[in-house]
Amino acid sequence: MVFTDIEGSTVLLRRLGDSYLEALEGHRRILRAVWREYDGIEQGTEGDSFFVVFPTAAGAVGATVEGQRRLAGHEWPGGERLRVRMGIHTGTPGISDGDYWGMDVHRAARVAAAAHGGQVILSATTGELIRQALPDGAVLRDLGTHHLKDIPEPERLFQVTVLGLEEEFPPPRTLGTATSLPVPATALLGREADLVRLGELVRQPDVRLVSLVGPGGAGKTRLGIAVAAGAIKQFPGGAYFVPLADAVSEEVMWSSIAEGLDVPPRERTPARLTAYLAQRTLLLVLDNLEQVDGADRVVAQILDRAPQVKVVATSRRPLGLVAERQHLVMPLDPGSAAVELFVQRATAVQPDFSPDLAIVREICERLDGLPLAIELCAPRIRVLSLEELLDRIDDPLDIASTSRVTPDRHRTLRDTIAWSYDLLSPEHQRVFRRLAVFSGGADLAAITAIATDSADPLDAVAELHDANLITVTQGAPTRVAFLQTIAQYAGEKLAATDESEALCAAHAAYYADLGAGLRGLRESRHGTALERVETELGNFRAALSWATTADVAQGIRLCAALSWLWILTGDVPEGRRWHEDVLARAGTAYRSADLAACRRGLSNLLLVQGEVQRALSEASKALELSRSLDDRAGVVWAMSLVGTAQRHHGELDAARQTLTEGLELHRQLNDDNGRLARLLGNLAGIEEELGRHDRAEALLRESLAVLNKIGDAHESAIQGQNLAYLLAQTGRVEEADTLARGLIPTVLSLGSPSLTMAFSNTMMTILARQGDAVAAARLFGAEEAMGERLAIPNPYLAEELDEASGLVAAVINPEDWQAHRRYGRAERVEDLLARLTIAAEGAKESYDLGRPGG
Structure with a gap:
């Protein structure tokens, strides 16, 4: 889909007067000839x-390139030049009475609106x-990720540069590049010289990593944000702030970076x-790296692998990499x-403070200028x-005097916090x-x-907040x-x-109680449970870290309680590590329903990762333990997992x-x-594979x-899409x-990668x-690529491809x-x-999932 128009046509009309019609007709004649030539x-x-x-996309691009060439070579009335902006988007819009409509059409129009006269944007x-497959004499330039008007998700834009024509244009007319930099509430003070030096460093092509190092509390984070904000125009892909205060390992650091970039789990x-x-030219601000074991490797x-990405890191110590340029962040000048x-x-x-x-100034000197x-x-x-205030700073815990006798500014910051801590009551x-x-x-x-x-913590929270020792986020x-x-x-x-x-x-x-409660809540309020899990992930990790070594039973x-959350959040490798660590420490000393549940959780995580044999082994151990405990509910759960693993292993009759x-x-x-619902659904899958379709449908409807x-x-x-597949088959x-x-709509709102792939x-x-x-081929290709990106194996890929091709x-x-694939x-x-949701709401209302025979 190609949209074009003349830039500044109103101004051109005033200048040309009656000759404008001649120019307009010439413009139409040139472009219509090109459109015909390229179908x-x-x-x-x-x-x-x-x-x-x-x-085809190649035809559309070829037409716009040739169109710009002919427009540039034409002699226009009055010696004027017509500057035509062009935008192209490829999609599958709806068609009604020969007219195209839908979000893809709107997106194409917004892409064109972002262009300048003489420019082609894709x-x-x-x-x-x-x-x-670019036309001869044309090259592709990445303009980065932008926000288009009325389009919620950001769009990555490209410019087709036609050699011999104008190559440099102002930034696209969009709402701005994608970014996740925090917006500070107050102005940055006293960092003018730092900003000049750091700005120069970031602009140098051979500088890839700039580390802001210095004592805690010196303002490294605030300075890093300002540096990124000042350099954002040179990064078409935007600038992204990644807070890593809660990260302690490479695994969590990678996950946090992905979250900051809004990459799916x-x-x-x-x-x-x-x-x-x-594939992107962007700036990453990685904040608080000193506690991350392996931050240098990340x-x-x-x-090494992303040559157009630059990193601004904040840390109390250097990373020690060859590419690193260090910048020491000193305390503020106490005098200004x-x-x-x-x-x-x-x-x-x-x-009304009148200082x-x-x-x-003396207080600030005693505090060593630490922000x-x-x-x-x-x-x-x-x-x-x-x-x-000045008298209190002269106490034995005097921050400034301590700072003057030692270069250890971490100690200075600790004494600063200690001073505020000493102002609190014993209760607080x-x-x-x-x-x-x-x-x-x-x-x-x-x-x-x-x-x-006490039963009410508000007084203590208010006091600590007034002392600036905590942050309070209302919600x-x-x-x-x-x-x-x-x-x-x-x-x-x-x-x-x-x-x-x-x-x-x-x-x-x-x-542990909260995790168990959320596990039950997810059946009736899935979104609420998942949101709460993501909010409390740091606490769940801290609890696991302590309990794994200090209280194995806990x-x-x-x-x-938590095995389900790792699948929903996409952190399957981390969840597997916790389970394996706990089970290794438990050995044979523990025999409980919780231990059986832990083994079932590990089995499920292993199934997601495609390790069927190990999953079957863990599920079988859980089944044996539940039977020995006479835990009938646990036996049922374990049998569901054993049967599922047997099915994946090809043992259909046993399953x-x-x-x-x-x-x-x-x-x-x-x-x-x-x-019960999962058991019914799992058994329905077996019956379907064995050709017992009526039995499979009955089981799915009951589920x-x-x-x-x-x-x-x-x-x-999950079960609804299983039924849809059975009906189609x-x-x-x-x-x-x-x-x-x-x-x-439900599948998209849930945001589960595994469900999305199965449903597609x-x-x-x-x-x-x-x-x-065409739609089937494109959906097949998209699902195939998604599975590769997420490392989710599809053992039925070749079989599914043969079936789809035959259909x-x-x-x-x-x-x-x-x-098209x-x-x-x-x-x-x-x-x-x-794009397939047209009339979906009506279909959802009219189709009775429990009604046999349709």
């Missing part, structure tokens, strides 16, 4: 604009399709993420910027005079210490249960957190008491026998829940009836199509059976099928599914 079909012409569609889809492996970065891989910062923060809490600048020390000190002007000091047990913050309910001796619920350096100090204080171990035990027990209980026995045992429990009753949207989508294609299209395969089968070979053999030749590999499965 373009004109869809609309209004004034000086065109909307033209082409059968969407990401078009750019990838023609990268290796299943694409967070180092190889996939560096491949993603290798940064080295990014620099530090004073200005103190006055700014004091005025914020006391608007004695000489005393303020964090000033941030902690200045708000106390609400309760202390300047003279009293106790709460402050106890808050160190949390990782990534906590809500008031958790603080009440673990960190306070549902309100969340309390530490800055990184203050959390370390609180941890030291807690470790020095005799309540540290008891507090860690209470923390682990609380979050570690087993935590793994039993059918296992799952049938498990179903019969579950019916004796007289409990309609998610376990859906149970799920509808308990409100499990996630599992309903048995020739009830329209019935399957109605059901599947009605499920699309079902939808592809339906499209192929309907004769829509469309009568309507498309093999070469075109393969071509390749095109699909450049598209997102989610985007292709979203």
